[in-house]
Amino acid sequence: MTEQTQLDLAETAAPDGGGAGASKAMAFSFGEAESVLDRRELSQYFEIWHNGRWFEPPLPMDKLCQAFNMAPHHSSAIWLKVNLLVGAHVPTAKLSSDDFERWALDFLQMGNGYLEDIPNRGGGTARLDHASARHMRAPKDPNEGYFFIGSGVAQEHQFAPGRIFHLQQPDVAQEIYGLPAWLAALQSGLLNENATLFRRRYYLNGAHMGFILYVSEAFSDQETADQIEKAIKAGKGAGNFKNMFLNIPSGKKDSVQLLPVGELAAKDEFSGIKNISRDDMLAAHRVPPILLGIVPQNAAGFGKPSEALDTFYLVEVVPIIRRLLRVNDWAGSEVLQFANYDASDGSQITPTGKRIAAASED
Template sequence: MSKRNRARRMSRQETAEASQGAIVASNDNRSEVHAFTFGDPEPVLSRATMLDMLECYHNQRWYEPPIALHGLARAFRASPHHSSAIILKRNMLAASLEPTKWLSRAAFKGMAQDYLVMGNAYGQEVRNRLGGLLRLDHALAKYVRRGVEPGRFWWVPGHQPEAEFAPGTVHQLIAPDVNQEIYGVPEYLSALQSALLNENATLFRRRYFENGSHAGYIMHVNGEFADGDVDKMREALKRAKGPGNFRNLFIHSPNGKDGGIKILPIAEAGAKDEFLGIKNTTRDDVLAAHRVPPQLLGIVPANAGGFGDVTKATDAFFELEIEPLQSVFLELNDAVGAEVVRFRERVKAAA
């Protein structure tokens, strides 16, 4: 082997660069190829998960919820399957309610929606002058905070001064959490990232068609053109983006050869497949978290067999999901001391 083709020894600077992620070609002095790495190692117990080991913060008056309630309220309409599943449960609960003189169907519907969206529901007692129970109102869970002292609750709207409810007049229903017992946590929390990804995919697809300046294809030209024709084509392509895009483009080449102009798509097919995959996968995650049969949400089956009998799915869904939710709201009867919540016995649709 000659000295010219022999691999030279790397210098200290090149060795340091290679240890940091740069690849240095030792046999080629004409150019250097640099590579970079991304994605640092993440610990199992990150700073975000360490917060699960702490108690809910309080300001000597009320506790702050472990999850931002305004964020859960915004995420309610992030995905059509997410909001539709919650609305379905809310409507079925409200339809099964037998209104009493203390609780209206409108107040119960608001409490049911708060419980399903935020994991907390609050009923406020309104009493007459003699101290008797007049009615049970719905207090928005987004603005109610549990006080540090037992039995006390605060109204914290944010845009107005906070106020304290009369002690002993607010009753809380919570979805149990494994980290604390002060506030409830919604059951769909594990699928919230999928719902947000579903929204991001839709918004990205909208921007993809709105801006009109994405790299949709490559125009490869290798024919013979008159002077200035290439500049004219370049100018026509520049004018074809933005509002009024997807225009037709006419090109005439008298001396050109067959195949001299080629259109090579680079992003459309791949982006379409990726979009459909994200939408379907995130939809399945959300429906699994809500445990809602797809035929109850109007989803079109992908196969000819369909999803099965909708009446049987409704009966199973009512027994497995709606009846357990009914038992949660029956706890208000023990808290108030009267039968404020009462449900009708349901006859199965399959029967």
């Protein structure tokens, strides 16, 4: 949760009177901003522990789900890879296009992808269904089946042993669960989100950082000051910047001064933060900026999109395809198939990364 800062109300008797009805100096503040995601839970690694039946993931799966939409360049990069995979995927009788897409999305975002083997009457594989990575848990005993853990109390289901295929992006610290390859850019993605939220709150707050409402004249009674305080609190917008009402009876013009360090204007470096965090996410995903619709800032541009796509497919998508094809070894049959990719020069790239030269026109 976001840490809240409190300012104690200061009440002192007016210098020209100490009666019960005399006005008192008062100050209060409000409008503390809150973040959408708890960054501390996402940035800390925890030891892999178990409850006697299954292991808990090293990072909260619910938080990784929320992080999918933390920044447009993150979700767009994930979807670009998924779209290229879906475009090359050849549906089979045992693995539908819908189940494959969900499985691929889980693998790229969560670092783990699960498929459930649905048996036929003869004990073979009838089809493979997607199992959500958010709810799957690895058993403590490797001879037992995986668990599906629901969000409610006592909502759990244990699969039969050998019915779940678990594909993971390897982690250097443990081998029970995978971790997504983009995890190094998590803080950059959250910074990008926070910069956008800051700008939105700044805009909704009337393009200012908050204000001090200073009244130097004494009110006729304390009830009037309380009513003004109540009106200002009730009129503030949700999530706006902190404002302050300050009443000092018989105060001088310079009784309260704001001494800023640097400029008083809001210097949040919005564009710089957005650009730097964007570059971090693109580096983590290894996606050429031209494939995400980013406008070049120089006259030279990013080159031809077709050439960038060919290189990206060969060095990034093909290795993902080869990892996904491991399900065929587990299933004992070719349940997953991919078509060749047509490159811009007329050649083709096979799912294993081999180039087939374009046919001669002679």
